[in-house]
Amino acid sequence: MERIESAENPKIKQAAALHMRKERERRGEFIAEGVRLTEEAAAASWPLLFCLVTEETLQNERVQAIVAVLEKKRCPVYIVSPTAYKKASATNTPQGILLAMKRETVPLSSLQTEGMQFLAVLDKIQDPGNAGTIIRTADAVGCTGIVALEGTVDLFSDKTVRSSMGSLFHLPIVARATHEDLFSYMRENRISCFASMLDKTAVSYFSVDYRQPVAVVFGNEGNGVSAEMGERMPHVYIPMVGKTESLNVGTAAAIILYEAFRQRYALGVCQQR
Numbered sequence: 001m002e003r004i005e006s007a008e009n010p011k012i013k014q015a016a017a018l019h020m021r022k023e024r025e026r027r028g029e030f031i032a033e034g035v036r037l038t039e040e041a042a043a044a045s046w047p048l049l050f051c052l053v054t055e056e057t058l059q060n061e062r063v064q065a066i067v068a069v070l071e072k073k074r075c076p077v078y079i080v081s082p083t084a085y086k087k088a089s090a091t092n093t094p095q096g097i098l099l100a101m102k103r104e105t106v107p108l109s110s111l112q113t114e115g116m117q118f119l120a121v122l123d124k125i126q127d128p129g130n131a132g133t134i135i136r137t138a139d140a141v142g143c144t145g146i147v148a149l150e151g152t153v154d155l156f157s158d159k160t161v162r163s164s165m166g167s168l169f170h171l172p173i174v175a176r177a178t179h180e181d182l183f184s185y186m187r188e189n190r191i192s193c194f195a196s197m198l199d200k201t202a203v204s205y206f207s208v209d210y211r212q213p214v215a216v217v218f219g220n221e222g223n224g225v226s227a228e229m230g231e232r233m234p235h236v237y238i239p240m241v242g243k244t245e246s247l248n249v250g251t252a253a254a255i256i257l258y259e260a261f262r263q264r265y266a267l268g269v270c271q272q273r
Contacts, residue, residue, distance in 0.1 A: 001067075004052070004080040005069050006241035007087040009052060011078060015088035015100055021154050024103070030156035033091060033098035040166025042066050045046060047102035048075040055087050057096030066097070087237075092157045103156050105175045108185045111145045112172075116193055116269040118143045119215035120257065121182065124151040127247060132156060132163020134218060139167035141261035147174040147182060147215070149229075179228045191215055193233045195225040197253055202235035209266050210260035218253045 004011060017023040018031045029049060032041045038051070051070050057063050067258060086194050111117070115258055120138040125131050131153050135146055143179070149157055155175060186193050191213040196205075199243065217226030217233070238247060238255055247255075
């Protein structure tokens with residue numbers, strides 16, 4: 001393993017640049033930081049660029065196991081000084097290990113088109129934590145893909161990747177899909193689509209039959225599902241008896257996706273990955 005002492009080293013500068021969205025999109029790369037995330041990333045099949053790790057962190061047996069996997073995959077590993085790592089990191093309390101990786105996104109047309117599709121659709125969600133939480137829940141319930149519509153937060157931002165807790169690496173990700181592309185895909189593949197919305201036309205989320213190819217749309221934190229989406233599909237809502245007006249979109253997504261999971265699990269159609 002090579003050593004990097006200077007914060008001006010090109011690898012350090014490259015890692016630091018990937019904390020900016022324009023650089024992530026220009027390069028098609030992103031950062032996974034922390035022991036848990038690098039562990040998940042190393043085990044996944046996504047393309048790896050290089051790893052930065054501090055001498056202190058390398059004493060951890062779990063980190064040593066990660067490095068061993070990376071070396072088998074011929075991913076360069078650099079031991080870096082604390083000063084250099086601090087520049088490359090985006091966290092206030094860095095764990096001392098990060099991976100630079102290639103983004104892995106797929107077109108809608110490459111998603112599974114047979115069987116019991118189960119998609120979570122993000123419609124202009126802006127909070128990285130909410131987006132990551134929904135990805136994590138979608139992984140847990142066996143979703144067959146994540147579709148992020150245009151205007152949604154970058155799913156490869158530092159905060160979104162951390163919030164997903166590695167689930168990002170387990171699902172096909174469609175980024176920046178248009179409304180029309182999504183509608184065409186749903187129509188061609190006979191996928192029923194529901195929008196999580198509270199209005200007079202909405203029905204309770206637990207009265208819907210999810211035991212079919214299905215997609216559920218979750219909308220922006222302030223404005224909800226966009227009009228372009230909402231006007232073209234049935235609406236579901238979560239009944240509440242307390243005084244709160246609404247639920248966080250990440251919480252709402254977990255409730256609805258787990259109802260779909262419950263129905264599909266009982267039918268024996270949940271996918272194991």
